[in-house]
Amino acid sequence: MRQLFASAWVIARRDYVTTVFSRIFLLFLLTPVFPAIFGGVFASLGANDDAAGRNVPLVAIATDAPSAQTLIAAHDRLRKRLGPDALPDLARQPVAGAGSSLLAGRGHGYDAVLTGSLDVPHFLLAAHAPSSLSQDIGLIVDTARADRDLKGIARPPVDLGRDRVPAPPEVAQQDRTGIAKAGQTGLFIILVMLAGMSLSTFIEEKSNKVIEVLAAAVPVDAIFLGKLASMLGIALTFVGAWSVAIAGGIIAFKPAMLAGLPVPAVGWPVFVALLIAYFVGNYLLLGAVFLGIGSQAGSPREIQVMALPVTMLQLVLYGFASAGVAHPDRWISIAAALFPWSSPLAMIARAAELPALWPHVLAILWQIVWLALVLRVAAGMFRRAVLKSGTGWRWPWMRASR
Amino acid sequence: MTGLAVEAHRLVKRFEGQRAVDGIDLAVAEGTIHGVLGPNGAGKTTTLRTLLGIIEPDEGWRKVLGDDRPMRAAPRVGYLPEERGLYPSMQAKEAIAFLGNLRGMTLADGRRRAMELLEEAGLGEAGTKTIRQLSKGMAQTVQLLGTIVHRPRLLVLDEPFSGLDAINQQRLEGLIREQVADGATVLFSTHVIAHAERLCERISVIAKGRVRFDGTVAEARGRLPQRVQLTTRHAEGGWRGALPADTVADGQHFTFALPAGGIEPVLEALIAGGAGIEALSIERPSLHEAFVDLVGEPVPQPEAGEMAS
Numbered sequence: 001m002r003q004l005f006a007s008a009w010v011i012a013r014r015d016y017v018t019t020v021f022s023r024i025f026l027l028f029l030l031t032p033v034f035p036a037i038f039g040g041v042f043a044s045l046g047a048n049d050d051a052a053g054r055n056v057p058l059v060a061i062a063t064d065a066p067s068a069q070t071l072i073a074a075h076d077r078l079r080k081r082l083g084p085d086a087l088p089d090l091a092r093q094p095v096a097g098a099g100s101s102l103l104a105g106r107g108h109g110y111d112a113v114l115t116g117s118l119d120v121p122h123f124l125l126a127a128h129a130p131s132s133l134s135q136d137i138g139l140i141v142d143t144a145r146a147d148r149d150l151k152g153i154a155r156p157p158v159d160l161g162r163d164r165v166p167a168p169p170e171v172a173q174q175d176r177t178g179i180a181k182a183g184q185t186g187l188f189i190i191l192v193m194l195a196g197m198s199l200s201t202f203i204e205e206k207s208n209k210v211i212e213v214l215a216a217a218v219p220v221d222a223i224f225l226g227k228l229a230s231m232l233g234i235a236l237t238f239v240g241a242w243s244v245a246i247a248g249g250i251i252a253f254k255p256a257m258l259a260g261l262p263v264p265a266v267g268w269p270v271f272v273a274l275l276i277a278y279f280v281g282n283y284l285l286l287g288a289v290f291l292g293i294g295s296q297a298g299s300p301r302e303i304q305v306m307a308l309p310v311t312m313l314q315l316v317l318y319g320f321a322s323a324g325v326a327h328p329d330r331w332i333s334i335a336a337a338l339f340p341w342s343s344p345l346a347m348i349a350r351a352a353e354l355p356a357l358w359p360h361v362l363a364i365l366w367q368i369v370w371l372a373l374v375l376r377v378a379a380g381m382f383r384r385a386v387l388k389s390g391t392g393w394r395w396p397w398m399r400a401s402r
Numbered sequence: 403m404t405g406l407a408v409e410a411h412r413l414v415k416r417f418e419g420q421r422a423v424d425g426i427d428l429a430v431a432e433g434t435i436h437g438v439l440g441p442n443g444a445g446k447t448t449t450l451r452t453l454l455g456i457i458e459p460d461e462g463w464r465k466v467l468g469d470d471r472p473m474r475a476a477p478r479v480g481y482l483p484e485e486r487g488l489y490p491s492m493q494a495k496e497a498i499a500f501l502g503n504l505r506g507m508t509l510a511d512g513r514r515r516a517m518e519l520l521e522e523a524g525l526g527e528a529g530t531k532t533i534r535q536l537s538k539g540m541a542q543t544v545q546l547l548g549t550i551v552h553r554p555r556l557l558v559l560d561e562p563f564s565g566l567d568a569i570n571q572q573r574l575e576g577l578i579r580e581q582v583a584d585g586a587t588v589l590f591s592t593h594v595i596a597h598a599e600r601l602c603e604r605i606s607v608i609a610k611g612r613v614r615f616d617g618t619v620a621e622a623r624g625r626l627p628q629r630v631q632l633t634t635r636h637a638e639g640g641w642r643g644a645l646p647a648d649t650v651a652d653g654q655h656f657t658f659a660l661p662a663g664g665i666e667p668v669l670e671a672l673i674a675g676g677a678g679i680e681a682l683s684i685e686r687p688s689l690h691e692a693f694v695d696l697v698g699e700p701v702p703q704p705e706a707g708e709m710a711s
Contacts, residue, residue, distance in 0.1 A: 003474070010503045018491065209487025215456045216481040217504040219473050387456055 004225070007218035011226025015201075016233045025234075029241050043253045057088040057111035057133055060102050067118040067144070068092050074144035077157070087136055088112075100124060112137065118145055173353070175262030180325050180349035183264075183275060187345055188318045191282055194235045196310060198287040199294040200303045201227050206295075206386075215387055220379045224291060228375070231287050232280065239279070264352040274351045274360055278344035281367040285341055286314065288371060292378025296385055321345030328353045337363060340370035407432045407467060407556050407587035408453060414461035415448055422448045424611035425462070430589050430604075432555075435582055437598035438591040440608035441697055446591040447484055449608065450560050453589075454481055467556055477506035480554035484561045484591075486545050488533045494520065494544045495529040501548030512551060519547040523573075539570055546574065550581060557581055559590035563597050575601060599689045609697040619689055626687040626695055628660040633681040634672070641675025644668050660684060 019025055061068045075090050088111065093102060102113045103126045111129040114137060116122040121141055123134060147154065166172075205211040214223050250257050264271040290310060297303050321342040324333030328350045336346035337359070347363045408430040415423040423445045430436040440446045452459050455472030466472040466479065488497045498519065499512030507515070520529045523543055533541050542565065550557065557578075563571050578588050578601060592598055598605050599619055607615040607622070615622055632645075637654050645668065649658040661668065665684060672679055 006506075007504070010500075014489075014500055014503075018489070022491075204489075205487075208490060209483070209485045210489060211487070212456070212483040212485060213481070213487055213501065214504065216451075216454045216479075216483070217476050217501075383457075387451075 004219060004222045007222035008226035008229060011214070011218070011223055012229040012233065015227060015230030019230070019234050020237060029238060039249055039253060056085055057129060058109060059088045059090055059133065059137060060093045060108065060110045060113040061090050062093040062102065062113055062115045063121070064117050067116075070118060070144045070148050071114075071140060074147050075140050077147075078140065078143060081157075087140065088133060090140075103127075114141075118148060172262065176265055176353045177326050179262060179264045179271075180328075180352035181322065183271075183348045183352055184318070184322055184325065184345050187275070187279055187282060187348060188314070190235075190239055190279065191286060192311060192314055194238065195283060195286040195290060195314070196307055197234075198228070198231045198290040199297075199306060199310060200300065201231060201291055202295040203297065203300055203303060206298070211386075220383050220387070221375065224288070224295075224375050224379045224382070227291055228284060228287050231291075232283055235283055236280075265355040266351045266357065270357070271351055275348060277360075277364060278348045281364060281371075282341075282344035284371050285344070285367060285374065288374040288378055289341075292374065292381060295378065295382045317342045318345060321349065325349045338366075340367060343367055405432050405468070406430060406465070407434075408436075408464070408589055410449075410453060410462065410464040412462035413449065413452055413459045413464060415445075415452055415457065416460050417448075421611050423452060423459070426608065426611070426613050427616070428453070428464075428606055428613070429616075430587060432587050433582060433585055434603045435578060435588045435590075435601050437602035437605040438589065438608055439595065439598050439605050439693060440591070440593065442593055444608045444697075445611040446593075446608055447560055448611075450481075450558055450589070450591060454479065454558060475556075477552065478555045480505070480549040480552065480557045482546060482549045482557075482559045482562055484564070486542055488541060488545055488548075490534040491532055493530050493532055494525070494536060494540075497533055497544055498548040498551050501545075502551040505552040505554070507552045515551050516547065519551060520544075523547060538565070539567065542566065543570070543573075546577070550577070553584075553586075555586055557586055557588045557590075559588065561592060562590055563592060563594060571597075595688075595690045595693050607693060607696045614696045614698075615692075622692045622696070623687050623689055626692055629685045629687060630656075630658050630660050630665065630668075631681070631683045631685060632656040632658075632672075632679070635678030635680055636676070639675050639677055641672050641677045644671030644675070654680075 020029075061071055063071065072090055072092070075087060079087055091110070093113070100113075102108055102110055103124065110126065112123065112125045112133050114121055114123050118141065123137060125131070125133060202211070205214060211223075266274065293306060293310070294303060297306065320332075320339070321336045322345070324330050324336055324346070327333060333346055333350070336342040337350065343363055344367065347360060351360060406429050408428060410426060410428040413423050413426045413428075414421060426445070426449055428438075428449070438446050438449065448457070451457050453464050453466060453472065455466070455476070463470060464472065467475040469475040472479070489500075492500065495513055495516045498516035499507075499509050502512035502515065503509050517526070517529055520526050525540060525543060528536060528540055528544070533544065536544065546562070549559070559578075562574055562578075566574060575597070578590070582588055590601075602619060604616070604618055605622060606613050615625075632655070634654050634656070645656060646658045646661050649656050665682075669679075669682075
């Protein structure tokens with residue numbers, strides 16, 4: 001057993017390193033970076049625009065010093081609650097004669113000026129300023145007065161919390177069905193893109209005859225296991241890079257997208273963990289079959305011919321798994337969860353809809369058993385059909401001509 | 403050094419109903435060079451692959467380095483397949499290290515030893531070139547180095563000389579002898595008799611999936627009587643009666659098997675009859691002749707390149 005895994009590791013490492021550290025793969029891997037870079041550039045351009053366009057009026061406070069202090073404290077407190085753009089900016093100015101002199105010319109850029117004191121304020125708008133400024137400043141003055149009058153007996157700002165009524169169950173269920181479908185579809189799309197690669201994995205060794213050296217040095221089971229592990233490693237590298245780029249992009253630039261997201265039945269952390277587990281499970285199960293089929297092929301042409309039926313097969317599995325997505329306890333959902341190749345897709349939908357965790361433990365064990373089985377069968381077929389004949393599988397009419 | 407490195411008993415392997423290997427027995431003593439000879443399609447490669455555990459025999463059993471499951475002995479075995487194969491995009495050094503890694507070496511050790519071996523072989527600067535960039539002969543050498551990088555106790559070489567030029571054949575012979583001097587056992591197959599004759603202590607001649615002969619080269623030759631080549635001044639004379647019945651005459655040149663009573667009675671008759679002996683030689687039959695006799699059918703003559711050296 002140790003020899004099996006050690007040998008599989010040697011094969012997997014060679015395959016992984018050769019694929020991942022090639023220039024082509026770097027390009028492949030960097031693709032998700034390009035949209036991220038563009039997104040970043042555009043977003044920062046947009047942010048600059050916003051900064052330049054932040055059109056908050058500026059009001060000079062030229063009252064006596066205690067009034068000015070109280071006003072600015074009140075302004076800060078209001079701003080915390082109302083947001084940065086709701087109130088005009090304030091700037092203290094030493095008392096210097098009439099307010100109109102501060103508004104004269106364009107030098108200071110003030111939209112209004114407040115002079116006098118809290119008790120006897122004088123407010124003067126610039127010619128171009130919106131009249132609503134007077135209401136805004138009025139609110140600040142009112143608050144400042146109240147602060148001053150209530151000094152010592154005012155209570156600290158209250159925190160009301162964020163409790164809300166739960167969404168009505170049918171809405172939650174709809175949302176969860178949405179997550180279930182999204183999870184299934186996401187898995188399916190990634191698998192269709194990546195699992196087909198394992199069809200052609202053996203062509204390299206068969207065409208350059210390395211297979212004979214491998215088969216002499218390590219058990220065929222180890223070759224299959226190693227190949228499959230390297231394929232998974234490559235797929236995870238790729239999916240990981242994409243996921244980090246996308247998730248990073250959303251968190252950095254559009255955090256609001258996450259706020260309104262419904263929660264799957266098992267909760268987000270478990271759901272994401274299961275998503276990864278079922279991706280691995282589905283990838284390995286399909287990959288093992290494709291590896292087995294591909295290992296029988298004698299030429300790249302045969303691989304090309306096989307690509308279409310293999311994709312169709314995945315579509316059928318996806319259809320099977322999604323048929324029962326809205327009703328996780330109907331027979332069709334359970335059948336899809338039991339059939340090993342649709343099981344990961346069906347189970348991820350279940351994770352979105354039902355909170356119980358034990359079916360997932362069972363499903364994962366079930367998938368592991370099948371994976372071992374498929375690998376044994378594929379390796380056995382390979383030994384019989386490819387290694388023993390030495391010339392690969394032949395059509396009956398080709399056998400006759402030998 | 404008294405044990406057997408390879409032992410096979412009544413191995414049978416059928417392909418599509420035909421017996422490619424039909425009850426082969428084999429015993430290779432540790433520390434020796436053993437040749438498996440046979441015409442093309444005799445079942446040599448299938449025999450070797452069965453011994454190595456690449457394929458399972460339908461009947462019979464085999465032991466490799468004392469283990470009846472050859473895969474378990476794999477880290478102590480080196481194998482050069484008839485159809486050479488390396489990853490074309492791999493550097494020579496990496497390719498050798500990878501082959502060592504497959505046989506249980508660490509990659510770091512493999513790389514270190516790969517450079518040593520390449521430099522010994524005068525290919526030090528090829529270490530960082532990819533296999534694709536190397537000439538065919540160099541790539542073959544790289545594969546051979548990959549076969550011995552982990553210092554195997556048993557080296558199995560399938561037609562190791564095919565495709566090599568005379569210089570490289572010589573080198574390979576040297577390398578095989580070195581391995582044996584270090585205590586390894588070498589089992590190789592060939593259809594070129596000259597190599598077996600020079601290298602092997604024992605040979606097994608295989609034809610149609612069966613062992614036709616197993617023994618030393620001298621024993622193989624000893625199975626045939628020695629040949630007498632005679633040239634006389636005169637073509638005819640009473641002395642002709644003294645020549646054995648199976649004599650092949652070509653003018654004044656005669657060839658016949660050495661008679662059971664020795665050459666003296668014939669010589670006396672020739673001298674007495676005044677045949678005029680110009681040349682007389684008694685030759686041991688070549689392994690080639692023994693081989694043809696054993697296989698029971700003419701074997702194709704080796705190509706000029708393979709005959710060299």
